[in-house]
Amino acid sequence: MDLGISGKWALVCGASKGLGRGCAEALVREGVNLVVNARSADALQQTAAQLREEGARAAGAAPQVIAVAADITTPEGRAAVFGAAGGPGKDFDIVVTNAGGPPPGDFRDWDRDAWVRAVDANMLTPIELIRATVDGMAARGFGRIVNITSSAVKAPIDILGLSNGARSGLTGFVAGAARSSIAARGVTINNLLPGRFDTDRLVGTINAAAAKTGKSVEEVRRMQQAAIPAGRYGTPQEFGAICAFLCSVQAGYMTGQNVLADGGAYPGTF
Numbered sequence: 639m640d641l642g643i644s645g646k647w648a649l650v651c652g653a654s655k656g657l658g659r660g661c662a663e664a665l666v667r668e669g670v671n672l673v674v675n676a677r678s679a680d681a682l683q684q685t686a687a688q689l690r691e692e693g694a695r696a697a698g699a700a701p702q703v704i705a706v707a708a709d710i711t712t713p714e715g716r717a718a719v720f721g722a723a724g725g726p727g728k729d730f731d732i733v734v735t736n737a738g739g740p741p742p743g744d745f746r747d748w749d750r751d752a753w754v755r756a757v758d759a760n761m762l763t764p765i766e767l768i769r770a771t772v773d774g775m776a777a778r779g780f781g782r783i784v785n786i787t788s789s790a791v792k793a794p795i796d797i798l799g800l801s802n803g804a805r806s807g808l809t810g811f812v813a814g815a816a817r818s819s820i821a822a823r824g825v826t827i828n829n830l831l832p833g834r835f836d837t838d839r840l841v842g843t844i845n846a847a848a849a850k851t852g853k854s855v856e857e858v859r860r861m862q863q864a865a866i867p868a869g870r871y872g873t874p875q876e877f878g879a880i881c882a883f884l885c886s887v888q889a890g891y892m893t894g895q896n897v898l899a900d901g902g903a904y905p906g907t908f
């Protein structure tokens with residue numbers, strides 16, 4: 639299916655590896671030009687080079703890929719990515735918000751500073767990115783925002799309290815913003831909720847679970863996968879394909895939604 643977004647410009651944050659990279663790959667294959675962001679310059683440059691090759695191979699028209707190494711949770715980092723697209727965020731047609739998740743732990747150990755860091759990275763940063771881009775999108779009559787959040791928004795995970803809390807704040811904000819006046823002007827905002835996907839981030843949470851329970855890492859992996867109806871972790875490629883669909887022309891009537899990708903792990907009817 640042609641997603642109708644070839645030639646558009648997308649900002650994909652946290653894109654050097656993992657889920658952000660999966661989204662960047664799926665978009666570049668559709669011929670979307672990219673500004674990709676992560677903090678480590680070397681890893682990001684390598685990814686950008688591979689994305690250029692992937693785009694040239696799949697999309698034919700060799701989409702542009704610009705790498706901006708910056709911390710997206712800072713005002714300076716956001717200014718750097720907006721500068722790369724030629725203006726203060728007005729030129730992006732698609733924005734995929736993403737950054738590292740907060741550390742796991744016990745809520746008794748988190749002080750105010752820990753909470754401020756989590757809220758800043760996983761709630762206020764996506765809101766700042768939305769604020770900077772939606773009006774330009776609405777003026778041009780097309781825009782897609784996809785926030786990478788977490789299945790923890792629907793089914794909280796005890797050791798990820800910082801994530802449960804901060805991302806729920808973003809989810810509430812998006813529910814209102816997506817239904818504001820921008821909805822009638824071609825702009826959609828949706829959240830994409832990963833369950834367990836095989837990335838470096840997952841390795842971190844598995845190690846924490848192993849340390850907490852005294853089980854081996856292999857045992858935790860086996861038990862986690864057995865608890866997922868699909869019987870396995872998801873892949874960044876599967877995640878990216880859903881993201882690209884949410885960014886498509888065809889998904890224009892879908893906004894304010896929380897789309898869960900978890901291999902059936904969430905047990906509810908809705």
Ligand SMILES: NC(=O)c1ccc[n+]([C@@H]2O[C@H](COP(=O)([O-])OP(=O)(O)OC[C@H]3O[C@@H](n4cnc5c(N)ncnc54)[C@H](OP(=O)(O)O)[C@@H]3O)[C@@H](O)[C@H]2O)c1
Pocket residue numbers: 651652653654655656657658675676677678679681708709710711736737738739740786787788789790832833834835836837838839840
């Ligand atoms: N994987 C899962 O199963 C899962 C499940 C639920 C939720 N999530 C959430 O989904 C998001 C992505 O997870 P992932 O598994 O893809 O993680 P990952 O494999 O660790 O990749 C994270 C990416 O984000 C970049 N990044 C981190 N902090 C950043 C910052 N401040 N500014 C710019 N880039 C930053 C990293 O590069 P640098 O380190 O070089 O910046 C890397 O490219 C996280 O918020 C995670 O909590 C993941």
